[in-house]
Amino acid sequence: MIKAERQDLILEHLLKDKKVLLDQISKVLKVSEDTVRRDIKELSDKGLLKAVRGGAIQRSSIPVHFKDRQHIDVPYKKIIAEKVLEYIKPGMVLLVDSGTSALAVVSNLPKDIALTVVTNSFPVASILEDHEKIEVLFIGGMLNKVSFSTTGYETIQAIRNIRADLCLLGICSIDLNLGVTGAEYEDSLIKRVMVETSKCTIALSTSDKLGTSDSFYICAANSLNIIITEADPKSVNLSAYVDAGIEIR
Amino acid sequence: MIKAERQDLILEHLLKDKKVLLDQISKVLKVSEDTVRRDIKELSDKGLLKAVRGGAIQRSSIPVHFKDRQHIDVPYKKIIAEKVLEYIKPGMVLLVDSGTSALAVVSNLPKDIALTVVTNSFPVASILEDHEKIEVLFIGGMLNKVSFSTTGYETIQAIRNIRADLCLLGICSIDLNLGVTGAEYEDSLIKRVMVETSKCTIALSTSDKLGTSDSFYICAANSLNIIITEADPKSVNLSAYVDAGIEIR
DNA sequence: ATATTTGTTGCAAATAATTGCAAAATGAAA
DNA sequence: TTTCATTTTGCAATTATTTGCAACAAATAT
Numbered sequence: 001m002i003k004a005e006r007q008d009l010i011l012e013h014l015l016k017d018k019k020v021l022l023d024q025i026s027k028v029l030k031v032s033e034d035t036v037r038r039d040i041k042e043l044s045d046k047g048l049l050k051a052v053r054g055g056a057i058q059r060s061s062i063p064v065h066f067k068d069r070q071h072i073d074v075p076y077k078k079i080i081a082e083k084v085l086e087y088i089k090p091g092m093v094l095l096v097d098s099g100t101s102a103l104a105v106v107s108n109l110p111k112d113i114a115l116t117v118v119t120n121s122f123p124v125a126s127i128l129e130d131h132e133k134i135e136v137l138f139i140g141g142m143l144n145k146v147s148f149s150t151t152g153y154e155t156i157q158a159i160r161n162i163r164a165d166l167c168l169l170g171i172c173s174i175d176l177n178l179g180v181t182g183a184e185y186e187d188s189l190i191k192r193v194m195v196e197t198s199k200c201t202i203a204l205s206t207s208d209k210l211g212t213s214d215s216f217y218i219c220a221a222n223s224l225n226i227i228i229t230e231a232d233p234k235s236v237n238l239s240a241y242v243d244a245g246i247e248i249r
Numbered sequence: 250m251i252k253a254e255r256q257d258l259i260l261e262h263l264l265k266d267k268k269v270l271l272d273q274i275s276k277v278l279k280v281s282e283d284t285v286r287r288d289i290k291e292l293s294d295k296g297l298l299k300a301v302r303g304g305a306i307q308r309s310s311i312p313v314h315f316k317d318r319q320h321i322d323v324p325y326k327k328i329i330a331e332k333v334l335e336y337i338k339p340g341m342v343l344l345v346d347s348g349t350s351a352l353a354v355v356s357n358l359p360k361d362i363a364l365t366v367v368t369n370s371f372p373v374a375s376i377l378e379d380h381e382k383i384e385v386l387f388i389g390g391m392l393n394k395v396s397f398s399t400t401g402y403e404t405i406q407a408i409r410n411i412r413a414d415l416c417l418l419g420i421c422s423i424d425l426n427l428g429v430t431g432a433e434y435e436d437s438l439i440k441r442v443m444v445e446t447s448k449c450t451i452a453l454s455t456s457d458k459l460g461t462s463d464s465f466y467i468c469a470a471n472s473l474n475i476i477i478t479e480a481d482p483k484s485v486n487l488s489a490y491v492d493a494g495i496e497i498r
Numbered sequence: 499a500t501a502t503t504t505g506t507t508g509c510a511a512a513t514a515a516t517t518g519c520a521a522a523a524t525g526a527a528a
Numbered sequence: 529t530t531t532c533a534t535t536t537t538g539c540a541a542t543t544a545t546t547t548g549c550a551a552c553a554a555a556t557a558t
Binding site: 019021050052053054055057120122125126128129135136137138139140141142143145148150154158161 | 251252253254257369371374375377378384385386387388389390391392394397399403404407410
């Protein structure tokens with residue numbers, strides 16, 4: 001039995017019983033409790049269930065739809081998420097966009113950090129349900145029922161009223177000459193305003209997106225303060241970015 | 250039995266009976282009274298109930314968690330929901346508040362009706378995921394993690410920019426002289442603005458709430474256009490309301 | 499005022515989570 | 529296939545949480 005299969009069974013069991021007990025399920029799956037515990041931890045990180053002492057229960061809030069979070073845990077996103085954490089200090093106001101990379105960062109936030117998170121993404125907001133010290137300011141607007149985030153005039157106007165300490169910009173293409181670009185028009189508009197109004201912007205990218213471009217302009221490359229990729233900044237040659245005044249991690 | 254499960258049961262019991270007694274529930278759950286006491290303390294800290302000597306009672310109106318609301322479909326809500334449908338015509342702009350009654354109405358909407366729904370409630374928005382012809386305008390603001398709805402300055406300002414055809418006002422107390430009142434301050438503020446800016450307001454109430462009052466003023470009784478209750482309008486004497494120009498259903 | 503019930507606090511036993519580690523399994527490259 | 533590196537898994541020691549109990553305090557009832 002492989003790990004993914006086991007985790008599917010845990011979720012299945014959860015659907016039926018509304019709860020999973022470590023000792024029971026470990027016997028069913030014929031693995032140690034430690035292993036199940038680790039599985040539950042992983043699933044919990046993805047937001048697919050809620051780990052509690054002795055097992056797991058269903059996540060309360062928002063419907064199944066968001067379970068596209070499957071993709072969150074792609075290893076490189078975890079790496080990126082951890083690098084970002086160094087920049088997040090208690091008391092900050094974070095502006096978080098609606099991509100899965102930003103979601104990965106948010107789901108890796110420590111449980112007890114005090115922050116204000118501003119976002120237009122239902123998944124981001126709902127994952128913060130149990131972070132008691134995080135205040136969530138949700139940005140309204142027209143609801144996109146696929147990404148479960150808001151867009152449009154209202155959203156942009158609302159963001160203009162925010163001056164965040166840190167903006168987490170989900171993956172987009174970055175080119176020194178062509179600037180930061182995105183594949184979706186509405187989303188790019190919003191990202192643009194987010195960058196404009198934030199004191200500091202961290203782009204969450206992958207190294208293969210560097211030097212590429214997409215259809216919709218977001219901002220100049222040097223509007224970014226920091227670019228975080230999954231790669232070791234020493235191993236790839238990114239000196240051109242550093243020369244442009246962008247910190248690379 | 251897991252702690253989380255136990256606490257869920259306490260809340261469930263509370264929903265049915267309006268109260269929980271330490272000695273009773275501790276026998277049902279097969280734990281000591283001390284443990285239940287501690288559970289109630291925790292739930293009380295989260296604002297999910299009110300601890301009293303000997304047990305716990307429901308916290309005035311609000312926050313029943315989304316999770317719990319979904320499963321408990323009190324029949325009268327269904328009756329009310331169906332009565333409301335007669336007033337909802339294609340093309341309308343609906344302003345929907347964050348109460349459970351309004352949620353019940355929304356979940357009874359036909360799949361293919363074309364509407365614009367404006368709401369500050371996550372559950373309302375997410376229930377409309379599959380209604381392809383319903384546009385959802387979500388009202389931003391500070392997120393209340395218990396009711397999963399937004400409140401505060403931003404929310405109120407955003408509502409001021411809407412002029413809905415129909416406002417669905419969740420259950421609150423209604424008295425001809427004292428007006429419409431609510432038990433939660435923030436929630437009442439929002440309801441007030443909703444009524445002010447809408448062309449027509451339907452109050453979703455239960456007959457026992459008529460003639461009662463709560464702490465926070467929302468609007469004058471005759472600001473309501475229609476009151477819908479679970480009861481047959483002929484069976485109860487509501488002529489005073491009709492005389493005041495309010496339609497009763 | 500006294501008796502009875504309920505709450506509080508501190509404590510110890512039981513239970514669960516975390517961490518570090520080594521063995522086993524898996525996968526990729528030679 | 530074999531080898532090497534990585535991941536996964538189980539185990540043990542440590543740490544943390546939960547729970548029931550008992551002694552005492554506070555509130556309520558008689």
